[in-house]
Amino acid sequence: MSPLLTVRGLSRSFGGVAAVQSVDLEVEQGTIRAVIGPNGAGKTTLLDLVTGFTKPDMGTVDFDGHQLVGRSPRDLPSLGLMRTFQSARLVPSLTVRENVMLGAYRFTRARFLSDALRLPRTRREERELRSRADELIGFLDLTRFADSRATDLPAGAQRLVEVARGLAGAPKLLLLDEPAAGLDDSETRELADVLHAVREGGVTMVLIEHNMSLVLAISDQVTVMDAGKVIADDVPSTVREDAAVRKAYLGVAS
Template identity: 65%
Template sequence: MSILLEVTGLTRRFGGITAVDDVSFTVGEGSACAVIGPNGAGKTTLLDLVTGFTTPDEGTVRLDGQDVTGLAPHRLPAKGLLRTFQSARLVPLLSVRDNVMLGAHRFTRAGFLSDGLRLPRTRREERALRARADALLDFLGLHPFAERPAAELPAGAQRLVEVARGLAGGPRILLLDEPAAGLDDTETAELADALRAVHAEGIALVLIEHNMDLVAGVSERILVLDAGRVLADGPPDAVRNDPAVIEAYLGAAA
């Protein structure tokens, strides 16, 4: 399996606090990896470093062999890397379909004038985006909600809409920041089914998550962070039984 994402020695300090401390890991083409750890372990900061929302003090991020360290977030989708956030960042009053179509904006070529005049090229692109969005809504079982405003959907469906919007951008790797946050057991199970379906399509996943059932059900490999450093890295069963991991979680709960 070829390496798609390679993170080497990432470090980020905020004042006297080292939030991410010399973290290295790789993600293979089409693989599924989870990043877990106690609250404050540096998980979201690590994701922000990988996706260009924060610039590292040290270290590099390579995507398919190309150095993308500190590259502006809006430039990464064209290279095949997209992410979601802890809270669904949907446009509440737009329909579900329109929200998903927004994720495919990088495929449009018509300019402002063409949009304003509704020229044929603009209409062709809009039809193509609509078809792309509808295919993704079908894929994730969301088509019954296509015309409804995103704000009317329950939390679980909104998460799936955000996943669909990410997929609309044509990712080779999709990074998800706590996608199960706020979901009940049924919604989490539906999300797990959706992520397994995405993975089955050959899209690599990096999942930051606290829900261990979701992590174990989706991921082939788990990276554990504690106080910004890598505590463990390996298959789910090995990581869950690692004494250092157990101690870190028990310590966090104490």
């Protein structure tokens, strides 16, 4: 079986500084891939290149048989690819439920006129979106916040709303940028359980994460970046003992 996501020779420089250098990456369907590394390693830039928010200088990105380089980020949900961001990007004026519903709008067929006239199709689709949103909100233990403005929530809860919105699009691949940021130890353990359940539901994931306890608990494969390059790529137990990884994180050679 071909990998769900294949990255080949992906590179991008900014002002002569190589942020991502000839990165190769394969993500098998049904797995969780962690991308780790110190600050400034190029991890978020890598996600931006994969999802079209930044144009690469070189390289290719293949997702489920589709070449992504040159595509708009707006095209990706219809292909089955969703992502979250390092800083939660929620709509301030909308409730938690409404923000989650936004993630599923690719499934709707109603158009502007029927929306304006509140025709039966529009009302039916809105009920379906609401039902799906409420299911995901419950899944992530956010029901008590469902009718609250999303940006009034604590930072950790806002990140979970972003995860719910990503899942609302029924993705084949979900890219998560530091999903545990702002979560305490108990919330991080709950997130690990959630992500395990998401994978069991058939969603492949790539996550950027600094919380090593989460990475070691849920990842099938770990890619380590430093100064824009991949310095290790293996199962979590092997990466944890890698001398180059320890040096990049701790400044020690062993």
